[in-house]
Amino acid sequence: MANGGGGGGGSSGGGGGGGGSSLRMSSNIHANHLSLDASSSSSSSSSSSSSSSSSSSSVHEPKMDALIIPVTMEVPCDSRGQRMWWAFLASSMVTFFGGLFIILLWRTLKYLWTVCCHCGGKTKEAQKINNGSSQADGTLKPADEKEEAVAAEVGWMTSVKDWAGVMISAQTLTGRVLVVLVFALSIGALVIYFIDSSNPIESCQNFYKDFTLQIDMAFNVFFLLYFGLRFIAANDKLWFWLEVNSVVDFFTVPPVFVSVYLNRSWLGLRFLRALRLIQFSEILQFLNILKTSNSIKLVNLLSIFISTWLTAAGFIHLVENSGDPWENFQNNQALTYWECVYLLMVTMSTVGYGDVYAKTTLGRLFMVFFILGGLAMFASYVPEIIELIGNRKKYGGSYSAVSGRKHIVVCGHITLESVSNFLKDFLHKDRDDVNVEIVFLHNISPNLELEALFKRHFTQVEFYQGSVLNPHDLARVKIESADACLILANKYCADPDAEDASNIMRVISIKNYHPKIRIITQMLQYHNKAHLLNIPSWNWKEGDDAICLAELKLGFIAQSCLAQGLSTMLANLFSMRSFIKIEEDTWQKYYLEGVxxxxxxxxxxxxxxxxxxxxxxxxxxxxxxxxxxxxxxxxxxxxxxxxxxxxxxxxxxxxxxxxxxxxxxxxxxxxxxxxxxxxxxxxxxxxxxxxxxxxxxxxxxxxxxxxxxxxxxxxxxxxxxxxxxxxxxxxxxxxxxxxxxxxxxxxxxxxRAFEDEQPSTLSPKKKQRNGGMRNSPGSSPKLMRHDPLLIPGNDQIDNMDSNVKKYDSTGMFHWCAPKEIEKVILTRSEAAMTVLSGHVVVCIFGDVSSALIGLRNLVMPLRASNFHYHELKHIVFVGSIEYLKREWETLHNFPKVSILPGTPLSRADLRAVNINLCDMCVILSANQNNIDDTSLQDKECILASLNIKSMQFDDSIGVLQANSQGFTPPGMDRSSPDNSPVHGMLRQPSITTGVNIPIITELVNDTNVQFLDQDDDDDPDTELYLTQPFACGTAFAVSVLDSLMSATYFNDNILTLIRTLVTGGATPELEALIAEENALRGGYSTPQTLANRDRCRVAQLALLDGPFADLGDGGCYGDLFCKALKTYNMLCFGIYRLRDAHLSTPSQCTKRYVITNPPYEFELVPTDLIFCLMQFDHNAGQSRASLSHSSHSSQSSSKKSSSVHSIPSTANRQNRPKSRESRDKQKKEMVYR
CATH class of the missing domain: 3.30.70.1450 (Regulator of K+ conductance, C-terminal domain)
Structure with a gap:
């Protein structure tokens, strides 16, 4: 009962003793207020009498010394309950000011000693020097020993100081661990403060039983040791004493030791530990977590803002719960720490709801000054923090590889168009189940449309913002575990060389990071492929591939010069298209079945x-x-x-x-x-x-x-x-x-010899040999050990003339000695007097400042060695001579090439080159990418195409030119029929309208295809492959080559096959030679190089007459396929059919469209032209009395044909334009063209 009375008296006495906190926390006091130990009777009675006295005095007048402090069990706390906050505060103040006084006193004494002893020091130094010079060597030893002792002492102090500096500067692993540990313990001490803030400001606690006090004590002992290290390492002790971290230690470490001594706790200024959060950025930098300037700045702003906020809240919590000292602490109010945090936030934001406010004078005074700095900080820091967070990369994470699923990295030119085209082909449903995840890496965040595209394919597509030139970004997308890396190029850039250089740098960066990664990259210019060979880890045998768009684009166009429509067929073959079923019997039905x-x-x-x-x-x-x-x-x-x-x-x-x-x-x-x-x-x-x-x-x-x-x-x-x-x-x-x-x-x-001696109908005495393309390095045909090319009776004996170079060093292309450009230039009059027929007219737009398009890639397929010399079509370039001079260095080794300076928009120039008698007219432009407006990029090509189609021709013009003696252009010998530009071609009556001239036009913008044909009804939004000009093979756009990226990834042999078909036989060996000299090198004919001529080429087979005429009228395509394969070793793979062939009524339209791989029972019509792969005929070069092998133009079923005999010189040329009956008779000997 005595203990209980004491407790009650203490409770009531607390109300009257001026301790307002004891009254407002009566619940806490009753909960925590325990009696003293009953074993000490004197203490018990003393406590009871003291409680009674306090109880009675509480009724009359309050006394300061009668304040009751909550006590815990068995704590010899002050029986009068007197507050001891001044002791805690005094320990901090004495430590701070005492140390400051000692430092200042030391500096003062040191300064005075230096000033007073300055003169004496100089005198002693002079005497020392004089004595040393006058005495012998042995007498100087005591002085030297003294100097060595001083030096040793200085060295020891310096070593300790350097060691302490290393320990606190995180230069070593131990130092980093120490710095991180100090920060972690500071945060731990702050957390203990948060826990203790729920208790009264001052209370009695037993150190041996209070777990949090013990932990806090251990933390502060560690802080004291770390403070000693910092003090030793400091160069300026005064500046160190005034640092923020030192002030934090002064007001947090000594009070803990006082609390242990007094067995009581005072929250006091422990909230200053929140200022340690300012170092959070430094700690993260030590751990290599923060590396970018934005992240460092963001963490700095956040740490300063939060630490200031929490520290100010701690001060308000202290003064509001304690009250003003001059008011005997009676004007206090009960506020939790988190209510103070809320108060400071609404104060900084100037909202001020008024639900919580400061009542004490100290609190209000603090708020006056804090609102000035806090408002300024809030107004500046918060917007900057939000801006930094908003500017943080939305796609800045890292890719997490999925077990059992491959992923590829796609980088380079990432736009909505390029990505949509790539995904459309890569994820096409006709492929097998594609278990590959696509990771896009680009340094610019996607726009809304591209972002929506990524979201539609979110199960297989991820986007990360970064650059492949940055190894950190390569690590983010796990390039080392990627199955391949695909680099897209900007096909429409104004500077192709700069774009290629960028992609080459991307390849170098990726290969430098991971040499074994497979890379497939797009290149714009053919000559830039040579730079990839300089990369040590570039290895095409391991799957690395460079898809040169200029090489393939011009190669496709060149093949259309040999077999019109082939560019469309090949482009559709490596593009993934869905089947579109059409019930109506129209040309679109058969075309789409092939697509x-x-x-x-x-x-x-x-x-x-x-x-x-x-x-x-x-x-x-x-x-x-x-x-x-x-x-x-x-x-x-x-x-x-x-x-x-x-x-x-x-x-x-x-x-x-x-x-x-x-x-x-x-x-x-x-x-x-x-x-x-x-x-x-x-x-x-x-x-x-x-x-x-x-x-x-x-x-x-x-x-x-x-x-x-x-x-x-x-x-x-x-x-x-x-x-x-x-x-x-x-x-x-x-x-x-x-x-x-x-x-x-x-x-x-x-x-044994690797041939069957099976005779061929085409060449009865010729052994059939391997006609496969050689496409890999070192792949000279070792199969042909008993080469029929070396058998007498073939034309190879002439070809093996050791003094004549007819082919390049690889034997893949026809070659001639370099010619000066002046020798191949024709004036308009010279061209008009030259009987040009069956040739290829290349209309090129360009000037001295235009980017080179690489005309060599157009000429090389037309000069492939699997053609005999007399089968080569003469090539006439019509365009700016300044531009062609820049291209000529790569063209001067090809035979049968002429140049007419002029413009493709001049009808006089077009008539001079007999454009109505050409096998193909190619329209190219080097100025397409210099115009920003996409609708105008193809204006020159479209105008030239419409200009040619609107031209009218008189048949008598061709007759007059054929009857004239003609003019031999420079560099050509008319006496040889093989050198004749007419190529021995007998033609149908000359074309009288430009609409029937075979034309292929290169386009940059797919939508511009609608302007080429005025009679079609194509919607502007129709995809390119569905338009009539593309289906007919009269238009080609580089965008169709986008599909090669995914096709090459799934099967790199596809690219090799396409390149072999299109380029005429370009090999990696040839590319290495071109990279060395940028020109073809002539070579003497050897059995190995001549064997390279024996490879397939594409041709068109006419069904109007010849050995397949019986199948042309209602026959089945399958029967034709089997007959051509068995009889001539020709492999048919498509049909080039008149657009209106399905109509029952005759039509004057000469346009044709492509049908790819028709079924066996597909019905043929007589006007069909069949795409086929034909074998090389060795005897064709020796005698052209056999079947013609020339390519056929597509405008009519029998527009042109190869002659049975060579056309001699003038006499035969004069007899060339015979009657229609004579030409029809000659035409019947034609089998395929």
Whole structure:
């Protein structure tokens, strides 16, 4: 009861003793107020009497010394409950001012000592010098020893100071750990303050039982030690003493020791620990978390703002809960710390709701000054913080790789158009399930439209803002684990060389970061591809590829000069298009059926092993409904090459990769699943699926032996192709490579000639040879050991003249000695007097300041060595001579090239070059990208095209020119029929209107295609491939090449196949030579280089007459396919049909459109032209009495044809324009063109 009374008296006495905090916290006091230990009776009675006295005095008058402080159990707290806040504050003040006084006193004494002893020091120094000079060496030792002692003492102090400086400056790992630990403990001390702020400002606590006090004590001991290190390391002790961190330690560390001594706690100025948050930015920089200036600035602003806010809230919490000292602490109010935080925020923001406000004079005085600085800080810091947060990269995260899923990185020119075109093709539904995630990396954040596109494909597409030139950004997108990196180029830039340089730098940066990454990049200029070869880690064998847009664009256009419409067909083949079904019997129906076909690759079934290529090709087309145009052949040294329509001498190996034209990837699986035992009698190709047959694995020896016996026509028992020695070598090979598959052709190559002596109808005495393209380095045809080119009777004996260079050093292109440009320039009168026919007119817009477009890429396919010299079409450039002079350095090694200075808009210049007699007119512009308005980028090409189409021609003009003696242009010898620009072409009556002139126009902006044909009804929003000019092959845009990026990623052989078909046979070896000299190098003919001529080329086969005339009228395309393949080794793959051929009434329209890979039962019409891959004919160069092989223009079914005999000189030229009957008779000897 005595203890209880004491407690009650203490409670009531607290109200009258001037301790207002005890009254307002009566609940806390009753909760925490415990009696003293009952074992001490004197203490108990003393406590009771004191409580009674306090209780009675509380009724009469308040006394300062009667304030009751809450106490805890067994704490010898002051029995009168007197406040001791002044002791805590005094400890901090004495420490601060005492240390400050000592530092100032030390500095004063040091200064006085320096001033007083300055003169004496000089005198002693002089005496020391004099004595040292007069005494002997031995007498100087005591002085030297003293100096050494002083130096040692200074060195020791310096070492300790340097060590302390290193420890606190985070220069070492230990220092960084120490700095981070001090900051973490400061935050921990601040958290303890937050916890204790819920208790009264001052209370009695037992250090041995209060866990938070013990932790706080440990923290402050550590802070004291760290303070000592900082003091030792400080150069200026006075400045160090006045630092913010030092002031924080003065007012937070000593009170903790006082609280342990007095067994009581006072919140006091412990809120100053919040000022340590200012160093948060430094700590994050030490940990390499903050690296950018914006992030550092943002953290600095936030830490200063928050630390000031929390510190000010702590001061308000202290004075408002304590009251004013001159008011005996009676005007206090109960505010929690977080209410003070709220008060400071509404005060800084000038809102001031009035629900919480300061009542004490100290609090209000503080608010007056704080609102000035706080408002200024709030008005400046908060907007800047919001701006920095708003400007932070929205796409600045890092890519997280998904297990079991590959990802690619796409960078470069990232725009809505380029990304949409890429995604449309890459994620096309006709591909197999694409389990690849696409990561776009660009240094500019996407606009709203591009962002919406990314969101529509969010399951497979991610965007990150950054640059591939920054290794940190490459690490963010996990480039080291990416399957490939694709670099897009800006096709419409004004400076192509600068764009290529940017992409090359991107390649260098990526390869420098991760040399093994596969890179596929777009290049604009052909000559810039050479710079990629300088990158050490660039390796095309590992999948690195450069898609040169100029090379492919001009190559596509060049192939259209040989077979019009081919550019459209090839562009549609490597682009993924969905099937659009049209019920009406229109030309669009058949065109779109072909558009849905794409190029695919698939390994051939073992059922095809040992069969010849034409046999497999026919079986795939007839039974599997697949069109195989090429295979990947592995030679004896395991080098892979792509052979296009190689002929019947090549036997299929096991594991051969075939190139197919089909509508989707699932159809191509039939070639892999085909089993002769299970599927031989199946008529529906959709039923050809994987069967359960176990395919026996023959040993290497057995397969090679069977292959040898297959070729020699004997049984395995009777065949002696493989001797015991060879068998031993094979056994060794089988042990070394037990799982490898050896080609049947390897056997044939090793032991016998690799040809079948099967006669050909085209060339009865010629052995059929490999017609495959050579596309890999070092891929000279080693198959041809007994080369028929070297057999007497062929034209190769003339070609092997050791003193004449007719081809380049690789044997892939016709070559001539460099010519000066003045020798090939024609004036308008000279051109008009020259009988030009069957030639190619290139209308080029450009000037001295235009970017080069690389005309070499247009000329090279037209000068491929798989044409005989007399089959080469003469090329006439019409354009600015200043521009052509800049291009001439790359053209001066090609034969049959002329230049007419002028403008393609001049009809006089066009008539002078006989544009109405040309095989093709190409319209190009080098000025397209210099105009900002996209609608005007193609104005020159469109105007030139419309100008030509509106021209009218008189047939008598062609007759007069043909009858005239003519003028021999510079550099041409008229005496040789092979050099005649007429090429021995007999023509139909001359074109009388420009609409029928075969034209192909290059466009930059796809939508401008609507202006080329005035009679079509194409919507301006129609995609390019659906427009009539593109379907007819009269327009070509570089945008169609965008699909090559994704096609190359999924199968790099596709790019090799397209490049081989389009460029005429450009190889990496040739690119290395061009990179070395920027020009073709002539070479003497050797069997190896001449063998390179034996490769396929594209031609057009006419059905109007000749050996296929019976199929032209109502026949099936499949029958034509099989007949051409069996008889002539020609592989048909499409039709070039008159646009109105489906109409029952005759039409005057001569426009044609492309049909890709029609089905077997597709009905033919007599006017059709068939796209085919034909073999090289060695005898055609020796005698042109055989069937003509020239390419046919597409404007009419029999517009031009090759002559049966060479046209001699003047006499024959005068007899050339004969009657229609004579020309018709001559035309009937034409088979394909």
């Amino acid at each position: 849905s076909n794409e190029m695919y690759t698939e390994y051939l079934s073992s059922a095809f092993v040992g069969l010849s290529f034409p046999t497999v090709c026919e079986l795939c087309f007839v039974k599997l409904k697949l069109l195989m145009i090429a295979i990947e052949y592995k030679s004896a040294n395991r080098e892979s090459r792509i052979l296009i329509n190689p002929g019947n001498h090549l036997k299929i190996q096991e594991g051969t990769l075939g190139f197919f034209i089909a509508s989707d990837a699932k159809e191509v699986k039939r070639a892999f699943f085909y089993c002769k035992a299970c599927h031989d009698d199946i008529t529906d190709p959709k039923r050809i699926k994987k069967c359960g047959c176990k395919r026996p694995k023959m040993s290497i020896y057995r397969r090679m032996r069977r292959a040898c016996c297959f070729d020699c026509g004997r049984s395995e028992r009777d065949c002696s192709c493989m001797s015991g020695r060879v068998r031993g070598n094979v056994d060794t090979l089988e042990r070394a490579f037990p799982l490898s598959s050896v080609s049947v052709n390897d056997c044939s190559t090793s032991f």
